[in-house]
Amino acid sequence: MSTLTDLRIAAVGDIHLSTDDRGRYRSKLDGIENRADVFMLAGDLTRHGTLEEGRAVADELRGLPIPVVAVLGNHDYHSDLQYEIASELRDAGVVVLNDDGVVVQCGDKKLGVVGGKGFGGGYAGKCASEFGEREIKNFVSHTRFIAESWKVALKEIVADHRVVLSHYSPIKETLEGEPHEIYPFLGSYLLAEAVDTAGADLILHGHAHKGTEKGMTPGGIRVRNVALPVLGRAYAVYCLDWPEELGIHPA
Amino acid sequence: MEAPQYVAARVQQALAEDGRTHELGIRVDIRGDQLFLRGQVSDAEQRRRLGEVAHEAAPELHVHNEIKVVEATAPGEDEHLD
Ligand SMILES: [Fe+2]
Ligand SMILES: [Fe+2]
Numbered sequence: 001m002s003t004l005t006d007l008r009i010a011a012v013g014d015i016h017l018s019t020d021d022r023g024r025y026r027s028k029l030d031g032i033e034n035r036a037d038v039f040m041l042a043g044d045l046t047r048h049g050t051l052e053e054g055r056a057v058a059d060e061l062r063g064l065p066i067p068v069v070a071v072l073g074n075h076d077y078h079s080d081l082q083y084e085i086a087s088e089l090r091d092a093g094v095v096v097l098n099d100d101g102v103v104v105q106c107g108d109k110k111l112g113v114v115g116g117k118g119f120g121g122g123y124a125g126k127c128a129s130e131f132g133e134r135e136i137k138n139f140v141s142h143t144r145f146i147a148e149s150w151k152v153a154l155k156e157i158v159a160d161h162r163v164v165l166s167h168y169s170p171i172k173e174t175l176e177g178e179p180h181e182i183y184p185f186l187g188s189y190l191l192a193e194a195v196d197t198a199g200a201d202l203i204l205h206g207h208a209h210k211g212t213e214k215g216m217t218p219g220g221i222r223v224r225n226v227a228l229p230v231l232g233r234a235y236a237v238y239c240l241d242w243p244e245e246l247g248i249h250p251a
Numbered sequence: 252m253e254a255p256q257y258v259a260a261r262v263q264q265a266l267a268e269d270g271r272t273h274e275l276g277i278r279v280d281i282r283g284d285q286l287f288l289r290g291q292v293s294d295a296e297q298r299r300r301l302g303e304v305a306h307e308a309a310p311e312l313h314v315h316n317e318i319k320v321v322e323a324t325a326p327g328e329d330e331h332l333d
Binding site (some may be wrong): 005008010016020021028035047048075078201202209210222228229232233234235236237238239240241 | 273330
Protein backbone atom coordinates (compact mmCIF):
# COMPACT_ATOMS: atom_id res chain seq x y z
CA MET A 1 0.00 0.00 0.00
CA SER A 2 1.44 3.32 -0.97
CA THR A 3 1.18 6.26 1.31
CA LEU A 4 1.48 9.99 1.07
CA THR A 5 3.60 11.61 3.68
CA ASP A 6 1.74 14.59 4.98
CA LEU A 7 4.12 15.94 7.52
CA ARG A 8 7.62 15.24 8.70
CA ILE A 9 8.34 16.03 12.34
CA ALA A 10 11.92 16.23 13.61
CA ALA A 11 12.05 15.85 17.38
CA VAL A 12 14.49 15.61 20.25
CA GLY A 13 14.45 16.26 24.00
CA ASP A 14 17.00 16.64 26.77
CA ILE A 15 19.71 18.34 24.74
CA HIS A 16 20.91 19.82 28.08
CA LEU A 17 23.13 22.49 26.53
CA SER A 18 25.56 24.39 28.70
CA THR A 19 27.27 27.62 27.79
CA ASP A 20 30.36 25.78 26.52
CA ASP A 21 28.23 23.85 23.99
CA ARG A 22 27.68 26.99 21.88
CA GLY A 23 27.79 26.11 18.17
CA ARG A 24 28.21 22.39 18.82
CA TYR A 25 24.54 21.49 18.67
CA ARG A 26 23.67 23.83 15.81
CA SER A 27 26.08 22.07 13.45
CA LYS A 28 24.05 18.87 13.93
CA LEU A 29 20.94 20.66 12.64
CA ASP A 30 22.50 21.45 9.25
CA GLY A 31 20.13 20.38 6.48
CA ILE A 32 17.21 19.74 8.83
CA GLU A 33 14.92 21.60 6.40
CA ASN A 34 15.48 18.84 3.82
CA ARG A 35 14.44 16.15 6.27
CA ALA A 36 11.55 17.71 8.17
CA ASP A 37 8.80 20.33 8.04
CA VAL A 38 8.93 21.26 11.71
CA PHE A 39 11.34 20.80 14.62
CA MET A 40 10.09 19.98 18.13
CA LEU A 41 12.03 20.08 21.39
CA ALA A 42 10.68 18.09 24.34
CA GLY A 43 12.21 20.04 27.23
CA ASP A 44 15.40 19.97 29.33
CA LEU A 45 17.09 22.27 26.89
CA THR A 46 19.55 23.47 29.54
CA ARG A 47 21.59 21.83 32.29
CA HIS A 48 20.88 24.15 35.22
CA GLY A 49 18.16 26.45 33.91
CA THR A 50 20.33 29.58 34.05
CA LEU A 51 19.66 32.57 31.83
CA GLU A 52 23.09 32.21 30.18
CA GLU A 53 22.26 28.63 29.21
CA GLY A 54 18.82 29.72 28.02
CA ARG A 55 20.48 32.30 25.77
CA ALA A 56 22.93 29.69 24.46
CA VAL A 57 19.98 27.46 23.50
CA ALA A 58 18.15 30.38 21.89
CA ASP A 59 21.27 31.17 19.81
CA GLU A 60 21.57 27.56 18.68
CA LEU A 61 17.96 27.59 17.45
CA ARG A 62 17.81 31.11 16.04
CA GLY A 63 16.98 31.45 12.35
CA LEU A 64 16.41 27.75 11.58
CA PRO A 65 14.70 27.47 8.18
CA ILE A 66 11.72 25.46 9.57
CA PRO A 67 9.31 26.32 12.41
CA VAL A 68 10.56 25.34 15.89
CA VAL A 69 8.18 24.42 18.72
CA ALA A 70 9.46 23.69 22.24
CA VAL A 71 8.40 22.97 25.79
CA LEU A 72 10.61 23.36 28.85
CA GLY A 73 11.69 20.57 31.21
CA ASN A 74 12.40 20.31 34.94
CA HIS A 75 16.06 21.33 34.43
CA ASP A 76 14.90 24.54 32.76
CA TYR A 77 12.92 25.32 35.94
CA HIS A 78 15.83 24.67 38.30
CA SER A 79 16.91 28.31 38.70
CA ASP A 80 13.33 29.67 38.78
CA LEU A 81 14.00 31.44 35.48
CA GLN A 82 11.61 29.45 33.28
CA TYR A 83 9.70 32.53 32.12
CA GLU A 84 12.90 34.39 31.27
CA ILE A 85 14.26 31.37 29.38
CA ALA A 86 10.98 31.03 27.49
CA SER A 87 11.11 34.66 26.44
CA GLU A 88 14.74 34.33 25.24
CA LEU A 89 13.59 31.41 23.10
CA ARG A 90 10.58 33.33 21.80
CA ASP A 91 12.85 36.23 20.83
CA ALA A 92 14.84 33.72 18.78
CA GLY A 93 11.67 32.70 16.92
CA VAL A 94 10.87 29.52 18.87
CA VAL A 95 7.24 28.83 19.81
CA VAL A 96 7.27 27.84 23.50
CA LEU A 97 4.17 26.01 24.69
CA ASN A 98 3.01 26.35 28.26
CA ASP A 99 -0.08 24.12 28.55
CA ASP A 100 -1.58 25.67 25.42
CA GLY A 101 -1.54 25.06 21.69
CA VAL A 102 -0.35 26.50 18.40
CA VAL A 103 -1.17 25.84 14.75
CA VAL A 104 1.89 25.63 12.52
CA GLN A 105 1.43 25.90 8.76
CA CYS A 106 3.56 23.21 7.08
CA GLY A 107 3.19 23.53 3.32
CA ASP A 108 -0.55 23.11 2.65
CA LYS A 109 -1.12 21.28 5.94
CA LYS A 110 -2.00 22.68 9.33
CA LEU A 111 -0.27 21.02 12.26
CA GLY A 112 -1.74 21.61 15.71
CA VAL A 113 0.72 21.23 18.58
CA VAL A 114 -0.46 21.18 22.19
CA GLY A 115 1.65 20.69 25.27
CA GLY A 116 3.89 21.87 28.06
CA LYS A 117 6.26 20.49 30.65
CA GLY A 118 3.80 17.95 32.06
CA PHE A 119 4.45 16.51 35.52
CA GLY A 120 4.64 13.32 37.58
CA GLY A 121 2.37 11.26 39.82
CA GLY A 122 2.72 7.74 38.44
CA TYR A 123 0.63 5.34 36.44
CA ALA A 124 -2.85 3.87 36.88
CA GLY A 125 -3.05 1.59 39.90
CA LYS A 126 0.32 2.74 41.26
CA CYS A 127 0.00 6.48 41.55
CA ALA A 128 -0.40 9.28 44.04
CA SER A 129 -3.89 10.66 44.67
CA GLU A 130 -5.26 13.94 45.95
CA PHE A 131 -5.50 12.83 49.56
CA GLY A 132 -3.77 13.59 52.84
CA GLU A 133 -1.08 16.20 53.26
CA ARG A 134 -1.26 19.49 51.42
CA GLU A 135 2.12 18.74 49.74
CA ILE A 136 0.78 15.53 48.16
CA LYS A 137 -2.44 17.23 47.07
CA ASN A 138 -0.47 20.06 45.46
CA PHE A 139 1.71 17.55 43.62
CA VAL A 140 -1.25 15.65 42.17
CA SER A 141 -3.40 18.69 41.45
CA HIS A 142 -0.54 20.29 39.48
CA THR A 143 -0.62 17.29 37.10
CA ARG A 144 -4.43 17.30 36.94
CA PHE A 145 -4.47 20.97 36.03
CA ILE A 146 -1.95 20.38 33.24
CA ALA A 147 -3.83 17.37 31.83
CA GLU A 148 -7.08 19.33 31.86
CA SER A 149 -5.45 22.27 30.03
CA TRP A 150 -4.12 19.98 27.32
CA LYS A 151 -7.52 18.35 26.87
CA VAL A 152 -9.19 21.72 26.40
CA ALA A 153 -6.46 22.96 24.03
CA LEU A 154 -6.66 19.77 21.93
CA LYS A 155 -10.44 20.04 21.64
CA GLU A 156 -10.25 23.67 20.57
CA ILE A 157 -7.53 23.36 17.97
CA VAL A 158 -8.50 23.13 14.29
CA ALA A 159 -5.83 21.39 12.22
CA ASP A 160 -5.12 18.48 9.83
CA HIS A 161 -2.94 16.71 12.40
CA ARG A 162 -2.50 17.10 16.14
CA VAL A 163 0.65 16.33 18.08
CA VAL A 164 1.22 16.59 21.84
CA LEU A 165 4.63 17.78 23.02
CA SER A 166 5.58 17.09 26.65
CA HIS A 167 8.63 16.69 28.83
CA TYR A 168 7.20 14.13 31.28
CA SER A 169 5.93 10.79 30.01
CA PRO A 170 2.21 9.96 29.64
CA ILE A 171 2.86 6.19 29.70
CA LYS A 172 5.25 3.77 31.37
CA GLU A 173 6.22 1.71 28.28
CA THR A 174 8.62 4.42 27.14
CA LEU A 175 10.23 4.43 30.62
CA GLU A 176 11.41 0.82 30.24
CA GLY A 177 15.06 0.86 31.33
CA GLU A 178 14.52 3.32 34.19
CA PRO A 179 14.27 1.98 37.78
CA HIS A 180 10.59 1.26 38.58
CA GLU A 181 10.89 3.07 41.91
CA ILE A 182 11.20 6.46 40.18
CA TYR A 183 8.32 6.06 37.71
CA PRO A 184 6.06 8.46 39.70
CA PHE A 185 8.68 11.19 39.11
CA LEU A 186 8.90 10.50 35.40
CA GLY A 187 5.31 11.09 34.38
CA SER A 188 1.63 10.50 34.90
CA TYR A 189 -1.14 8.49 33.25
CA LEU A 190 -3.40 11.55 33.66
CA LEU A 191 -1.58 13.07 30.68
CA ALA A 192 -2.34 10.01 28.50
CA GLU A 193 -5.96 9.90 29.69
CA ALA A 194 -6.47 13.54 28.70
CA VAL A 195 -4.96 13.04 25.24
CA ASP A 196 -6.88 9.79 24.67
CA THR A 197 -10.10 11.66 25.50
CA ALA A 198 -9.42 14.58 23.15
CA GLY A 199 -7.52 12.68 20.44
CA ALA A 200 -4.13 13.24 18.76
CA ASP A 201 -1.91 11.58 16.15
CA LEU A 202 1.26 11.37 18.22
CA ILE A 203 2.70 12.22 21.64
CA LEU A 204 6.36 13.19 22.02
CA HIS A 205 8.16 13.37 25.36
CA GLY A 206 11.62 13.32 26.92
CA HIS A 207 12.87 13.27 30.54
CA ALA A 208 13.49 9.49 30.81
CA HIS A 209 17.11 9.35 29.62
CA LYS A 210 17.35 5.60 30.16
CA GLY A 211 13.91 4.83 28.76
CA THR A 212 12.75 3.37 25.44
CA GLU A 213 11.76 5.19 22.26
CA LYS A 214 8.46 3.58 21.33
CA GLY A 215 5.17 3.04 23.13
CA MET A 216 1.43 3.58 22.88
CA THR A 217 -1.35 4.98 25.08
CA PRO A 218 -4.22 2.74 26.25
CA GLY A 219 -6.30 4.50 23.57
CA GLY A 220 -3.82 3.57 20.80
CA ILE A 221 -2.03 6.89 20.29
CA ARG A 222 1.63 6.46 19.39
CA VAL A 223 4.11 7.75 22.00
CA ARG A 224 7.79 8.44 21.32
CA ASN A 225 10.43 9.15 23.96
CA VAL A 226 12.80 11.45 22.09
CA ALA A 227 15.30 12.10 24.92
CA LEU A 228 18.67 12.52 23.21
CA PRO A 229 20.35 9.69 25.16
CA VAL A 230 17.50 7.36 24.12
CA LEU A 231 17.72 8.32 20.44
CA GLY A 232 21.52 8.40 20.38
CA ARG A 233 21.24 10.78 17.43
CA ALA A 234 20.71 14.51 16.95
CA TYR A 235 16.95 14.09 16.36
CA ALA A 236 14.39 11.56 15.15
CA VAL A 237 12.05 12.16 12.20
CA TYR A 238 8.45 10.95 12.33
CA CYS A 239 6.30 11.09 9.21
CA LEU A 240 2.57 11.40 9.61
CA ASP A 241 1.19 9.54 6.63
CA TRP A 242 -2.20 9.23 5.06
CA PRO A 243 -2.99 6.16 2.91
CA GLU A 244 -3.35 7.20 -0.74
CA GLU A 245 -6.18 4.68 -1.32
CA LEU A 246 -8.40 6.60 1.02
CA GLY A 247 -8.24 9.57 -1.28
CA ILE A 248 -9.40 12.73 0.36
CA HIS A 249 -7.60 13.75 3.47
CA PRO A 250 -9.71 13.81 6.64
CA ALA A 251 -10.43 17.21 8.03
CA MET B 252 30.99 3.07 60.17
CA GLU B 253 28.32 4.50 57.87
CA ALA B 254 26.46 1.84 55.86
CA PRO B 255 27.58 1.84 52.19
CA GLN B 256 23.96 2.33 51.01
CA TYR B 257 23.82 5.72 52.77
CA VAL B 258 27.17 6.77 51.36
CA ALA B 259 26.02 5.81 47.84
CA ALA B 260 22.78 7.76 48.33
CA ARG B 261 24.76 10.80 49.49
CA VAL B 262 27.05 10.63 46.45
CA GLN B 263 24.09 10.26 44.09
CA GLN B 264 22.42 13.26 45.74
CA ALA B 265 25.64 15.27 45.28
CA LEU B 266 25.79 14.41 41.56
CA ALA B 267 22.19 15.60 41.15
CA GLU B 268 22.44 18.75 43.28
CA ASP B 269 25.98 20.00 42.69
CA GLY B 270 25.98 22.98 40.34
CA ARG B 271 28.85 21.51 38.34
CA THR B 272 26.96 18.35 37.37
CA HIS B 273 23.16 18.26 37.96
CA GLU B 274 23.13 14.76 36.58
CA LEU B 275 20.21 12.62 37.75
CA GLY B 276 20.66 9.27 36.07
CA ILE B 277 24.01 8.04 37.42
CA ARG B 278 24.19 4.75 39.28
CA VAL B 279 26.47 4.64 42.32
CA ASP B 280 27.64 1.31 43.76
CA ILE B 281 30.00 0.77 46.68
CA ARG B 282 31.95 -2.42 47.38
CA GLY B 283 34.28 -2.12 50.34
CA ASP B 284 36.39 0.99 49.73
CA GLN B 285 35.68 1.05 46.00
CA LEU B 286 33.04 3.35 44.48
CA PHE B 287 31.69 2.69 40.97
CA LEU B 288 29.92 5.26 38.80
CA ARG B 289 27.86 3.98 35.86
CA GLY B 290 25.62 5.64 33.33
CA GLN B 291 25.73 7.68 30.15
CA VAL B 292 26.52 11.31 29.44
CA SER B 293 26.98 13.24 26.21
CA ASP B 294 30.45 14.70 26.76
CA ALA B 295 33.78 13.81 28.31
CA GLU B 296 33.94 16.99 30.39
CA GLN B 297 30.69 16.10 32.20
CA ARG B 298 32.05 12.62 32.83
CA ARG B 299 35.16 14.15 34.40
CA ARG B 300 33.12 16.53 36.58
CA LEU B 301 30.97 13.64 37.84
CA GLY B 302 34.10 11.80 38.95
CA GLU B 303 35.33 14.93 40.69
CA VAL B 304 32.05 15.57 42.57
CA ALA B 305 31.83 11.88 43.58
CA HIS B 306 35.37 11.99 44.92
CA GLU B 307 34.63 15.12 46.98
CA ALA B 308 31.44 13.57 48.39
CA ALA B 309 33.24 10.39 49.47
CA PRO B 310 36.97 11.23 49.70
CA GLU B 311 37.73 8.04 51.64
CA LEU B 312 36.71 5.83 48.69
CA HIS B 313 38.52 4.98 45.48
CA VAL B 314 36.34 6.19 42.57
CA HIS B 315 36.03 4.07 39.40
CA ASN B 316 34.47 6.29 36.78
CA GLU B 317 32.80 3.82 34.39
CA ILE B 318 30.43 6.40 32.91
CA LYS B 319 30.08 6.06 29.15
CA VAL B 320 30.33 9.08 26.85
CA VAL B 321 27.83 8.83 23.99
CA GLU B 322 27.94 11.60 21.39
CA ALA B 323 24.76 12.13 19.38
CA THR B 324 25.32 11.15 15.78
CA ALA B 325 23.67 12.44 12.61
CA PRO B 326 19.94 11.71 12.34
CA GLY B 327 19.10 8.17 11.20
CA GLU B 328 16.19 6.68 9.31
CA ASP B 329 12.70 8.27 9.34
CA GLU B 330 9.78 6.42 10.92
CA HIS B 331 6.46 6.44 9.07
CA LEU B 332 3.37 6.48 11.28
CA ASP B 333 0.35 5.51 9.23
FE1 LIG C 1 16.70 15.51 30.97
FE1 LIG D 1 13.90 16.07 32.79
